[in-house]
Amino acid sequence: MRVRPKNHHKINYRGCFRINILNKKIGVIGGGQLGKMMILEAKRLGLYVITLDPSIDCPSSSISDEVIAAGFHDGDAIRRLAEKTDVITYEYEHINAGVLAELENRGHKIYPSVSSLLLIQDKFTQKTKLSDGGLNVPRFKSIETLEELQKYADNSGFPVMLKSRKDGYDGKGNFLIREKSEIETGFNSLGGKLLMTEEFIDFLTEVSVIAVRGINGEKAVYPIACNTHRNNILDTTEVPAALPSESLRVDILEAAERVMDIFEGVGTFGIEMFIGKNNKIYINEVAPRPHNSGHYTIEGCRANQFENHIRAITGLPLGETKLLHNFVLMRNLLGQSNGMAKTEGTEEAYRIYNGVNIHVYGKRESKTGRKMGHYTITGDSPGQVREIDAKISGIVKITGGEIDL
Amino acid sequence: MRVRPKNHHKINYRGCFRINILNKKIGVIGGGQLGKMMILEAKRLGLYVITLDPSIDCPSSSISDEVIAAGFHDGDAIRRLAEKTDVITYEYEHINAGVLAELENRGHKIYPSVSSLLLIQDKFTQKTKLSDGGLNVPRFKSIETLEELQKYADNSGFPVMLKSRKDGYDGKGNFLIREKSEIETGFNSLGGKLLMTEEFIDFLTEVSVIAVRGINGEKAVYPIACNTHRNNILDTTEVPAALPSESLRVDILEAAERVMDIFEGVGTFGIEMFIGKNNKIYINEVAPRPHNSGHYTIEGCRANQFENHIRAITGLPLGETKLLHNFVLMRNLLGQSNGMAKTEGTEEAYRIYNGVNIHVYGKRESKTGRKMGHYTITGDSPGQVREIDAKISGIVKITGGEIDL
Numbered sequence: 001m002r003v004r005p006k007n008h009h010k011i012n013y014r015g016c017f018r019i020n021i022l023n024k025k026i027g028v029i030g031g032g033q034l035g036k037m038m039i040l041e042a043k044r045l046g047l048y049v050i051t052l053d054p055s056i057d058c059p060s061s062s063i064s065d066e067v068i069a070a071g072f073h074d075g076d077a078i079r080r081l082a083e084k085t086d087v088i089t090y091e092y093e094h095i096n097a098g099v100l101a102e103l104e105n106r107g108h109k110i111y112p113s114v115s116s117l118l119l120i121q122d123k124f125t126q127k128t129k130l131s132d133g134g135l136n137v138p139r140f141k142s143i144e145t146l147e148e149l150q151k152y153a154d155n156s157g158f159p160v161m162l163k164s165r166k167d168g169y170d171g172k173g174n175f176l177i178r179e180k181s182e183i184e185t186g187f188n189s190l191g192g193k194l195l196m197t198e199e200f201i202d203f204l205t206e207v208s209v210i211a212v213r214g215i216n217g218e219k220a221v222y223p224i225a226c227n228t229h230r231n232n233i234l235d236t237t238e239v240p241a242a243l244p245s246e247s248l249r250v251d252i253l254e255a256a257e258r259v260m261d262i263f264e265g266v267g268t269f270g271i272e273m274f275i276g277k278n279n280k281i282y283i284n285e286v287a288p289r290p291h292n293s294g295h296y297t298i299e300g301c302r303a304n305q306f307e308n309h310i311r312a313i314t315g316l317p318l319g320e321t322k323l324l325h326n327f328v329l330m331r332n333l334l335g336q337s338n339g340m341a342k343t344e345g346t347e348e349a350y351r352i353y354n355g356v357n358i359h360v361y362g363k364r365e366s367k368t369g370r371k372m373g374h375y376t377i378t379g380d381s382p383g384q385v386r387e388i389d390a391k392i393s394g395i396v397k398i399t400g401g402e403i404d405l
Numbered sequence: 406m407r408v409r410p411k412n413h414h415k416i417n418y419r420g421c422f423r424i425n426i427l428n429k430k431i432g433v434i435g436g437g438q439l440g441k442m443m444i445l446e447a448k449r450l451g452l453y454v455i456t457l458d459p460s461i462d463c464p465s466s467s468i469s470d471e472v473i474a475a476g477f478h479d480g481d482a483i484r485r486l487a488e489k490t491d492v493i494t495y496e497y498e499h500i501n502a503g504v505l506a507e508l509e510n511r512g513h514k515i516y517p518s519v520s521s522l523l524l525i526q527d528k529f530t531q532k533t534k535l536s537d538g539g540l541n542v543p544r545f546k547s548i549e550t551l552e553e554l555q556k557y558a559d560n561s562g563f564p565v566m567l568k569s570r571k572d573g574y575d576g577k578g579n580f581l582i583r584e585k586s587e588i589e590t591g592f593n594s595l596g597g598k599l600l601m602t603e604e605f606i607d608f609l610t611e612v613s614v615i616a617v618r619g620i621n622g623e624k625a626v627y628p629i630a631c632n633t634h635r636n637n638i639l640d641t642t643e644v645p646a647a648l649p650s651e652s653l654r655v656d657i658l659e660a661a662e663r664v665m666d667i668f669e670g671v672g673t674f675g676i677e678m679f680i681g682k683n684n685k686i687y688i689n690e691v692a693p694r695p696h697n698s699g700h701y702t703i704e705g706c707r708a709n710q711f712e713n714h715i716r717a718i719t720g721l722p723l724g725e726t727k728l729l730h731n732f733v734l735m736r737n738l739l740g741q742s743n744g745m746a747k748t749e750g751t752e753e754a755y756r757i758y759n760g761v762n763i764h765v766y767g768k769r770e771s772k773t774g775r776k777m778g779h780y781t782i783t784g785d786s787p788g789q790v791r792e793i794d795a796k797i798s799g800i801v802k803i804t805g806g807e808i809d810l
Contacts, residue, residue: 040445043468046748046765046778063448063468220759299707302760302783317755319762324729343451350722354625355707357724360451373451378707 024314025050027085029072031058033361033371034091034290034306037298039063041307047314052081059362075099082108089267089313091289093121094167111215111266111313112288119263120288124165124196130283133262135255137283138199138274146187152197153183161198162186171232176200201282203274207241209256210294212268212308212318220308220318221256222301224249225293227272233369236389237293237330238382239300239323244279255281263288268309270294292332292371297321299357299376300328325355325378327385331393333358333373335366339400342366343373349392355379356388358396366400373398429719430455432490434477436463438766438776439496439695439711442703444468446712452719457486464767480504487513494672494718496694498526499572516620516671516718517693524668525693529570529601535688538667540660542688543604543679551592557602558588566603567591576637581605606687608679612646614661615699617673617713617723625713625723626661627706629654630698632677638774641794642698642735643787644705644728649684660686668693673714675699697737697776702726704762704781705733730760730783732790736798738763738778740771744805747771748778754797760784761793763801771805778803 024047028035031053039049039060051064054071061067066084070077072095079099082088087109088100101114110117120126127140143149143162153160158180164173175186187195206229210222226241227234243249256271263269263286270291272284294305303311303319311318335341346358360373375396379385429452433440436458444454444465456469459476466472471489475482477500484504487493492514493505506519515522525531532545548554548567558565563585569578580591592600611634615627631646632639648654661676668674668691675696677689699710708716708724716723740746751763765778780801784790 036448040448043441043445043767044762044764045751046767048467062453062470065467302704303762311755316752318759319755320759346450347721350716350724354723354725357449357708359449362448362451 024048024087025085026310026314027052027081027088028060028064028091029053029078029081029088029095030091031055031060031064031067032091033059033359033363033373035060036063036361037295037306038089038091038290038309041304042310044307045310045314047310050081050084052077057364062362072096079103087111087313089289089309090117093117093288094169097121109313112269113264113266116263116265116288120286122165122194123163123168123285126286127196127198129262130259130286133258135258135262135283136281138201140196140198143187143195143197144193146184146192149187149195149197150183153177153180156197156199159200160186161200162190163196163198164190165194165196170234171229174232201274201276201284203282204277204279205241205275206272206284207243207252207275208237208270208272208291208293209252210268210270210291210297210305211256211260211265212305212312212321213260213265214312214318215266215315217261218318219257219260220321221253222294222297222305222321223323224252225296227293231369233334233371234292234332236332237296238385239296239328242382243275248275248279248281252281255283259283259286267312268294268305292374293330295359295374296328296330296376298359299378300325326380327378327382329377329385329389331375331389332371333360333375333396333398335368335370335372335400336397337400338365338367340364340366340402341372341398342401343396343398345392345395345397349375349396352391352395353377353379353388356392360398366398429453429492430490431715431719432457432486432493433465433469433496434458434483434486434493434500435496436460436465436469436472437496438464438764438768438778440465441468441766442700442711443494443496443695443714446709447715449712450715450719452715455486455489457482462769467767477501484508492516492718494694494714495522498522498693499574502526514718517674518669518671521668521670521693525691527570527599528568528573528690531691532601532603534667535664535691538663540663540667540688541686543606545601545603548592548600548602549598551589551597554592554600554602555588558582558585561602561604564605565591566605567595568601568603569595570599570601575639576634579637606679606681606689608687609682609684610646610680611677611689612648612657612680613642613675613677613696613698614657615673615675615696615702615710616661616665616670617710617717617726618665618670619717619723620671620720622666623723624662624665625726626658627699627702627710627726628728629657630701632698636774638739638776639697639737641737642701643790644701644733647787648680653680653684653686657686660688664688664691672717673699673710697779698735700764700779701733701735701781703764704783705730731785732783732787734782734790734794736780736794737776738765738780738801738803740773740775740777740805741802742805743770743772745769745771745807746777746803747806748801748803750797750800750802754780754801757796757800758782758784758793761797765803771803 031051036059051060160177270287274282297304436456441464456465565582675692702709
């Protein structure tokens with residue numbers, strides 16, 4: 001009997017066991033839940049996966065062939081990842097695009113491409129590109145000084161949505177200025193530079209579309225999802241979204257395809273849109289990666305958003321995206337307290353209904369408000385599914401407890 | 406930047422990072438494709454998995470939290486696996502049941518239970534138990550001497566199906582005696598002990614049912630699959646099986662449930678049956694584990710056979726088993742030559758149809774006839790699906806090539 005960590009041999013006999021089944025090794029920057037769910041699909045195809053993440057025990061860790069423990073801005077580590085892999089992708093867009101550009105110029109495959117990434121990383125260039133491409137976006141303006149912001153507010157009236165152009169997510173980097181006295185606080189709290197204002201859309205509903213585009217431009221689009229947020233973090237996704245008209249549905253799907261072409265996106269993208277009270281579509285935000293609002297596709301669709309991401313970045317044709325159930329609901333499970341993660345209520349929830357799946361990301365530490373998992377319910381009707389959700393949403397929880405060895 | 410194998414820290418800080426998300430750590434004996442596909446489901450639930458397999462680079466290796474490299478009869482290794490985990494399961498039934506019995510007696514959880522395993526490991530006790538439980542099986546008789554076999558053949562006529570009572574699979578351990586002159590050859594080729602004869606059933610069709618039973622006796626049964634074999638190895642599975650009558654369908658499903666109760670099976674079982682030309686059902690063989698003919702459930706059903714296996718052995722209620730598509734076909738991909746495994750044709754197959762999934766198990770070495778992967782096609786009708794299968798079955802292949810570093 002030999003007991004050793006499974007990858008130990010990879011150090012001793014370097015290269016010798018790094019066999020590449022499908023002629024592709026994939027590097028994933030970011031080992032959180034999105035990376036983990038990508039790898040679960042890559043492993044079905046027999047691919048070899050290396051994860052780069054600051055944390056050696058990130059969710060992807062236990063299912064990656066190798067882990068490079070390094071920060072998202074560590075150029076040396078990203079170069080090393082490129083040397084060891086055939087294609088690099090990422091589950092997080094706030095990474096070192098400069099090094100990726102250098103690698104892409106040297107012929108390394110990076111998908112989505114660095115030009116897509118650079119345009120999207122900066123919300124101002126993202127919105128400019130969308131607007132130039134003929135898509136409707138909330139009115140926006142770059143802000144460089146406090147005076148400029150004050151002048152803008154005087155003209156536009158309140159509220160004013162002030163955003164950092166870079167690094168924001170889950171509402172971080174946003175400040176809603178409700179009255180004149182908050183202008184300076186807002187400006188300073190976002191660091192006073194690289195800011196933009198955005199028209200505040202009093203929307204009817206918030207939807208998202210998960211869209212995928214292959215290297216050759218082939219596109220696949222998932223059904224439209226309706227999202228609700230709580231404290232700026234996605235709370236639930238319901239699919240298909242109830243929409244006021246069929247023509248709006250067609251317009252939303254067409255807009256999603258146009259977004260993919262505008263950014264020449266390769267891989268799975270999440271596209272958030274507002275439906276205004278005027279029934280107009282506003283593109284709110286584009287994420288160049290699989291998206292939280294697309295987790296429903298794991299149980300909901302034939303090929304889920306992660307499988308299609310892997311297909312796209314490895315040059316494979318895309319899989320079927322239609323919904324397999326009448327109605328699907330996804331609910332995020334946020335940490336309810338701090339400490340070592342503990343999941344409760346799985347058994348009880350599964351006893352209530354056999355069309356529920358609870359996903360636990362495997363983060364060691366729960367923190368209040370941290371995304372720790374999600375569940376998906378599939379069923380025959382919105383009424384049935386929501387009734388089950390109402391029952392189990394109070395039962396399933398992830399909390400922080402004492403260390404458990 | 407720190408580069409190290411992902412489990413390295415588990416050695417340095419033993420225990421410290423072995424955090425148990427769902428309060429369950431699972432030990433899996435056998436790291437082949439069945440073990441790998443179990444782990445892919447266990448990981449969605451956030452479970453911690455340790456694999457025991459003779460080969461450190463088995464298919465499960467890269468997605469297990471730890472690998473114990475040891476033989477299936479290595480008692481010390483199995484004891485060590487038990488110490489480290491809350492529940493042990495297996496993907497292969499020809500393992501050291503003696504040690505498992507000792508562990509079960511000491512209170513370790515082993516699912517399926519050792520009594521199920523012992524009854525099933527020996528085909529004679531398996532058939533006896535089935536027959537005593539009122540199920541129809543091919544007539545069978547234990548054979549201890551050559552004379553006994555000769556006498557049996559004189560009475561029964563030819564052909565005579567001679568089987569090893571233990572360790573047989575994929576036709577290994579079977580010998581079809583076609584005439585008197587082959588009796589001695591057959592007897593000796595199977596080692597001359599622990600043998601049995603079985604009535605040779607000239608069947609109309611061969612079906613299988615994947616059935617799951619929870620610790621508390623809850624049962625879930627998948628749709629009936631129709632199987633074809635080539636060289637005694639499963640070639641294709643089609644679901645739903647075309648059957649001469651609805652009453653036969655009901656009888657088959659009832660028989661499957663009865664099998665689970667007779668063996669008090671916990672977990673997913675594969676139950677193979679012959680449908681005789683007389684329309685009678687004969688239970689051919691029971692496997693106390695997920696089964697090759699149940700791979701179609703990954704794309705075909707809401708909860709696949711591996712997810713339900715993990716649910717059953719961890720005490721969770723079972724997931725939905727109904728078919729999501731009109732028709733599903735699974736085809737095994739056997740190695741076509743010897744050498745380092747290479748998969749060809751994935752891109753072309755995916756281009757032909759977007760409802761195909763190719764699964765590559767990640768075995769380093771291809772051998773002629775070795776199970777290297779499979780593909781599943783879902784579609785609207787048998788005609789459509791078989792037409793696609795006819796196109797892609799010549800395109801997708803796994804062969805052995807030179808070492809590729």
